[in-house]
Amino acid sequence: MRWLRKRLVGIIAVLVLVYLFIPIAVIMVLSFNNPAGKYNLSWNEFSLAAWTNICGVPGVCSSFVTSIEIGIISTIFATILGTMISFALVRYRFRGRSTTNLLIFLPMATPEVVMGASLLALFLNLRFPLGQLTVTIAHIMFIISFVVVTVKARLQGMDPRLEEAARDLYANPRAVFRYVTFPLVLPGILGAALLGFSLSFDDFIISFFNAGTLVTFPIYIWGAAQRGIPVQVNALATIVFLVALVIVLSGQLLSYRRRKALEAR
Amino acid sequence: MADQQGDRNVEDLHLQSLTKKFGDVAAVDDLTLTIPAGSFFALLGASGCGKTTTLRMVAGLEDPTAGTIRIGDKDITGLRAFERPVNTVFQSYALFPHLDIFENVAFGLRRRGIKDVTTQVEQILDLVELGPMARRKPTQLSGGQQQRVAVARALINKPDVLLLDEPLGALDLKLRRQMQIELKRIQVDVGTTFVHVTHDQEEAMTMADTVAVMNKGRIEQMGHPADIYELPRTVFVANFLGQSNLFDGRRSGMSGDDILVDSHGLTFAIPSDRFFAEGEDAIVGVRPEKIHIADGADVDTVPENHNRVPGRVTDVSYTGVSTQYLVEAAWGQELGVFEQNVVVGDRCDVGDRVVLHWSPSHTFGLDPSGGSTVGVDTEVLALGALNARLLGDSAGA
Amino acid sequence: MVAVVPARGGQAAPQQVAQRSSRTGYLLLFPGLAWLAVFFAIPFVTLFLTSLQQPIPGKSGKYQFGLEFGNYATALSEYWELYLRSFVYAGIATVLALAIAYPLAYFIAFRAGQWRSLMLVLVIAPSFASFLLRTYAWKTILADEGWITSTLNALHLLPEGRILNTGIAVVAGLTYNFLPFMILPLYAALEKIDPRLIEAAGDLYASPQTAFRKVTWPLSLPGVVAGTLLTFIPAAGDYINAALLGSTGNRMIGNAIQINFIQFRDYPTASALSFMLMAAILVLVFTYIRRAGTEDLL
Numbered sequence: 030m031r032w033l034r035k036r037l038v039g040i041i042a043v044l045v046l047v048y049l050f051i052p053i054a055v056i057m058v059l060s061f062n063n064p065a066g067k068y069n070l071s072w073n074e075f076s077l078a079a080w081t082n083i084c085g086v087p088g089v090c091s092s093f094v095t096s097i098e099i100g101i102i103s104t105i106f107a108t109i110l111g112t113m114i115s116f117a118l119v120r121y122r123f124r125g126r127s128t129t130n131l132l133i134f135l136p137m138a139t140p141e142v143v144m145g146a147s148l149l150a151l152f153l154n155l156r157f158p159l160g161q162l163t164v165t166i167a168h169i170m171f172i173i174s175f176v177v178v179t180v181k182a183r184l185q186g187m188d189p190r191l192e193e194a195a196r197d198l199y200a201n202p203r204a205v206f207r208y209v210t211f212p213l214v215l216p217g218i219l220g221a222a223l224l225g226f227s228l229s230f231d232d233f234i235i236s237f238f239n240a241g242t243l244v245t246f247p248i249y250i251w252g253a254a255q256r257g258i259p260v261q262v263n264a265l266a267t268i269v270f271l272v273a274l275v276i277v278l279s280g281q282l283l284s285y286r287r288r289k290a291l292e293a294r
Numbered sequence: 295m296a297d298q299q300g301d302r303n304v305e306d307l308h309l310q311s312l313t314k315k316f317g318d319v320a321a322v323d324d325l326t327l328t329i330p331a332g333s334f335f336a337l338l339g340a341s342g343c344g345k346t347t348t349l350r351m352v353a354g355l356e357d358p359t360a361g362t363i364r365i366g367d368k369d370i371t372g373l374r375a376f377e378r379p380v381n382t383v384f385q386s387y388a389l390f391p392h393l394d395i396f397e398n399v400a401f402g403l404r405r406r407g408i409k410d411v412t413t414q415v416e417q418i419l420d421l422v423e424l425g426p427m428a429r430r431k432p433t434q435l436s437g438g439q440q441q442r443v444a445v446a447r448a449l450i451n452k453p454d455v456l457l458l459d460e461p462l463g464a465l466d467l468k469l470r471r472q473m474q475i476e477l478k479r480i481q482v483d484v485g486t487t488f489v490h491v492t493h494d495q496e497e498a499m500t501m502a503d504t505v506a507v508m509n510k511g512r513i514e515q516m517g518h519p520a521d522i523y524e525l526p527r528t529v530f531v532a533n534f535l536g537q538s539n540l541f542d543g544r545r546s547g548m549s550g551d552d553i554l555v556d557s558h559g560l561t562f563a564i565p566s567d568r569f570f571a572e573g574e575d576a577i578v579g580v581r582p583e584k585i586h587i588a589d590g591a592d593v594d595t596v597p598e599n600h601n602r603v604p605g606r607v608t609d610v611s612y613t614g615v616s617t618q619y620l621v622e623a624a625w626g627q628e629l630g631v632f633e634q635n636v637v638v639g640d641r642c643d644v645g646d647r648v649v650l651h652w653s654p655s656h657t658f659g660l661d662p663s664g665g666s667t668v669g670v671d672t673e674v675l676a677l678g679a680l681n682a683r684l685l686g687d688s689a690g691a
Numbered sequence: 692m693v694a695v696v697p698a699r700g701g702q703a704a705p706q707q708v709a710q711r712s713s714r715t716g717y718l719l720l721f722p723g724l725a726w727l728a729v730f731f732a733i734p735f736v737t738l739f740l741t742s743l744q745q746p747i748p749g750k751s752g753k754y755q756f757g758l759e760f761g762n763y764a765t766a767l768s769e770y771w772e773l774y775l776r777s778f779v780y781a782g783i784a785t786v787l788a789l790a791i792a793y794p795l796a797y798f799i800a801f802r803a804g805q806w807r808s809l810m811l812v813l814v815i816a817p818s819f820a821s822f823l824l825r826t827y828a829w830k831t832i833l834a835d836e837g838w839i840t841s842t843l844n845a846l847h848l849l850p851e852g853r854i855l856n857t858g859i860a861v862v863a864g865l866t867y868n869f870l871p872f873m874i875l876p877l878y879a880a881l882e883k884i885d886p887r888l889i890e891a892a893g894d895l896y897a898s899p900q901t902a903f904r905k906v907t908w909p910l911s912l913p914g915v916v917a918g919t920l921l922t923f924i925p926a927a928g929d930y931i932n933a934a935l936l937g938s939t940g941n942r943m944i945g946n947a948i949q950i951n952f953i954q955f956r957d958y959p960t961a962s963a964l965s966f967m968l969m970a971a972i973l974v975l976v977f978t979y980i981r982r983a984g985t986e987d988l989l
Contacts, residue, residue, distance in 0.1 A: 038794050038797060038798050038802065039798055039802060041794040041795070041798075042794055042795045042797075042798035042799070042802075042810075045791055045792070045794065045795040045870075046795065046810070046813055046814070048791075048867075049813070049814065049816075049817045049867075049870065049871075050813075050816075050817060051828075051832060052817070052820075052824075052825040052826075052828035052829060052832065052867070053816075053817055053820050053825070053828075055828035055831050055832060056820055056821075056824050056825070056828050059828075059831070070830055070831050070834065071831060071834065071836075110722050110723035110726055111723060113719040113720070113722065113723055114719065114720055114723040114724065116719050117716045117717075117719035117720040120716070121713065121715065121716025121719065122716065123716045123717055123720065129720065129724060132724060132727050132728070132731070132732065133727070135731070136727065136731050137921075138920070138924055138972075138976065139924075139969065139972075140924055140925060140927060140928020140929075140945070140968065140969070140972065141925065141928060141929075142928045142929075142930065142945040142948050142949065142965065142968070143738075143928060143948075143965045143968055143969045144731070144734075146738065146948055146952055146961060146962065146965040147734035147735050147737065147738035147962075147965060148730060148731075148734045149952060150734060150737045150738045150740075150741045150958065150962055151730070151733060151734040151737045151738075153741075153958065154737050154740075154741065166730055167730065169726060169730075170726060170727065170730040170731050171731075173723055173726065173727060174727075177723075227818065227819060231818070231821060231822050233822060233823055233931065234929075234930075234931070234945075234949075237949070237953070238949075238952065238953070246821070247821060247822070247823050250821060250823045250824060250827075251823060254823070254827060254935060258824075258827065262824065263824065266820050266821045266824050267820075269819060269820070269821070270816075270819045270820040273816075273819035274812075274816055274819060277812050277815070277816070278812060281808055281809060281812055284808075285805075285808075
């Protein structure tokens with residue numbers, strides 16, 4: 030009983046983590062399925078068909094590429110714009126600070142369906158043609174806030190004395206930025222970009238409202254859900270999941286190694 | 295001091311009417327000061343007294359509201375931090391975490407466009423005994439090693455003035471002692487002017503040739519550590535630098551060269567050159583270790599001309615080298631007394647009636663404006679009050 | 692009977708960076724804020740205007756400028772049930788998510804030791820797999836012939852005899868999907884708590900339960916508030932879970948907005964619905980924040 034009481038929180042924690050991964054396991058297992066009917070919902074028999082012919086179903090790979098394009102472009106723009114805002118927020122005095130903060134906070138507190146709908150209302154009123162451009166515009170809009178929050182935290186966590194030390198050591202403002210500030214904030218910016226890409230790549234609701242006839246990967250899945258999702262989609266999702274996991278875990282491993290090296294000093 | 299920096303002459307640092315206001319509050323208030331070339335100068339004060347702001351203005355990290363900063367004849371007030379021949383050892387070092395030790399140390403040279411830095415960096419790393427650590431990252435070094443990198447990183451630029459902002463604050467006591475000696479050695483070796491900011495009076499007194507005690511943006515007293523300690527000129531200095539027993543009194547006359555002050559029915563003699571009160575009211579002061587304690591028959595042997603206070607011992611703490619007594623005078627004030635443990639077994643006990651006495655030449659007279667507690671650590675006062683309450687409660691129960 | 696005085700940790704906080712005031716600050720702000728103004732703030736104005744449009748007589752599906760506040764009345768009378776359902780579902784999902792997330796966040800913050808960052812990665816990792824596919828996977832897990840449904844059925848715990856295509860499935864999907872949004876802010880708040888405070892509570896005669904109630908829980912409240920908001924808001928506006936896991940009887944307000952905008956092209960009604968959803972959420976959020984007494988969260 031005592032044993033259980035001491036470990037209860039740990040046991041629950043592990044169970045919650047397992048719970049988080051149940052659907053992932055289902056997606057992965059079903060990527061090796063040869064479904065009995067048109068719906069890939071229950072296990073039938075083992076098959077590698079989806080993996081050996083991953084673009085075998087029309088539309089899957091093209092929508093996948095579209096999503097990657099949109100993800101890369103909107104991430105680049107949003108990261109630049111968001112990083113600039115973070116620097117202004119942390120380093121500069123300006124009027125309208127609370128309005129600025131509200132404008133950055135609200136997109137994170139607005140349901141996607143409202144954001145998607147209102148942006149669609151704008152494009153409709155402007156008779157702006159819907160497509161890849163409108164989706165990219167929308168993605169940049171909702172990623173900026175997340176970039177600002179991430180980069181701002183990194184900037185605020187930086188010891189202001191480091192930049193003062195650089196100034197003291199004959200670095201002019203440009204050199205301070207190039208040799209001290211930027212290298213130190215870079216991990217935060219990269220993290221923000223990674224987050225931004227994953228948000229963009231996985232976004233369905235806002236994209237759906239503003240896509241017109243454009244088909245992104247999530248929009249493809251949504252459409253396919255009615256008539257049966259091809260097994261290839263599971264295979265692609267598995268690949269995306271594993272690639273992202275490897276990127277993040279190798280980052281973790283790197284810092285873990287560094288820590289170990291410190292302790293072994 | 296022999297100039298070991300080649301043909302370059304080290305020059306005095308002059309601060310003229312230096313003022314810094316944050317809003318309406320003057321952090322540094324009309325400060326005028328000359329720091330002689332090649333000296334080890336300490337700015338000592340409690341947090342918020344303006345010492346760090348002064349340092350930051352000299353470094354160029356803070357713009358003065360008024361006043362000028364000169365090195366020799368050169369006015370550097372308008373120069374930005376990276377244009378000044380001044381370098382800083384920051385509190386908690388501010389070593390660049392993304393650069394290794396070598397690159398940290400080479401940073402200043404590289405920014406000034408010096409191409410071949412290897413020899414210089416290796417030399418300075420040898421000076422601080424960190425040669426083998428050149429390729430480590432700052433986080434892989436111990437606190438003391440990081441501290442020496444910070445010193446090397448600043449010194450390699452051969453600044454006219456080296457500023458040290460609480461450089462030993464992050465180290466533990468033993469290491470701090472060691473680094474105090476180390477820093478002093480380096481300063482003597484290179485002959486650069488060191489300006490050292492600290493709140494630790496012992497640190498300031500150990501290292502510096504000249505100590506300036508700062509309070510509320512002004513310098514209260516400046517001089518050789520021993521001179522300031524032996525003869526504080528203000529209540530703040532008497533309390534902040536070491537401990538003092540102070541009692542309120544009134545000037546009552548002269549006796550030869552001594553000024554007489556009446557206090558709580560007793561009369562104290564103070565040499566006139568140790569007396570700084572402006573008006574009739576004065577505060578009589580004496581350091582705890584200058585007081586002798588006499589009990590029983592010893593009372594008859596107290597020298598005739600000594601100042602004396604009868605009282606009752608309320609607390610005895612034995613610290614090894616000395617014994618510290620608290621003695622309650624007739625008017626209720628407790629006086630601190632430190633006595634060297636020269637004779638074993640000859641100690642007073644709590645409750646003993648004793649007579650405290652000391653030579654007039656160890657007495658000082660201060661101006662009472664501001665009261666007798668300025669400069670006392672307020673936490674000590676609060677603890678004392680708490681203590682009194684607890685004692686009172688247990689006595690009542 | 693030993694009362695311990697904890698050592699005072701750390702040193703003085705580094706002084707605030709001197710903030711510069713210059714044109715550069717405005718130049719840095721401008722592009723990003725302009726983007727947000729044009730594509731986030733102004734759309735709310737057009738959304739509001741659209742919600743007041745009236746049909747052009749004789750042309751079905753075409754609308755013109757108007758001040759047709761009646762659109763709101765019509766939308767509300769037709770869809771009030773969906774608003775109610777959305778807030779009930781989102782509310783239940785938020786409470787469930789809080790109950791599930793707290794032990795995990797607590798464990799990561801206080802007990803995980805060197806596994807801390809790995810566990811945080813594991814919390815975020817599921818988001819790398821498609822949101823739609825993860826939701827779709829619950830169709831498999833909660834299927835009528837699956838062991839979860841049959842077990843619960845054997846215990847006669849399911850009023851409708853099934854989970855899929857019922858409100859239970861929708862709430863389960865919502866709870867699962869927005870769980871990381873609950874875990875991360877909770878963790879952030881818990882991680883800031885000095886474990887010595889809990890030890891001090893124990894030292895001052897608090898049982899572990901009392902220490903949790905009087906120290907840990909109150910100090911974690913900012914995380915609870917942030918987490919519940921970050922879960923509730925997207926859950927209330929979500930329509931994917933209702934569409935994939937529920938039946939027509941479990942539709943949420945998001946479904947109505949989507950269908951009216953994209954299928955029916957009834958822009959005024961859809962806009963009115965969106966606008967009311969946003970307004971309702973803002974009102975709920977602000978009363979909640981006021982009651983929780985953490986206005987500084989914003």
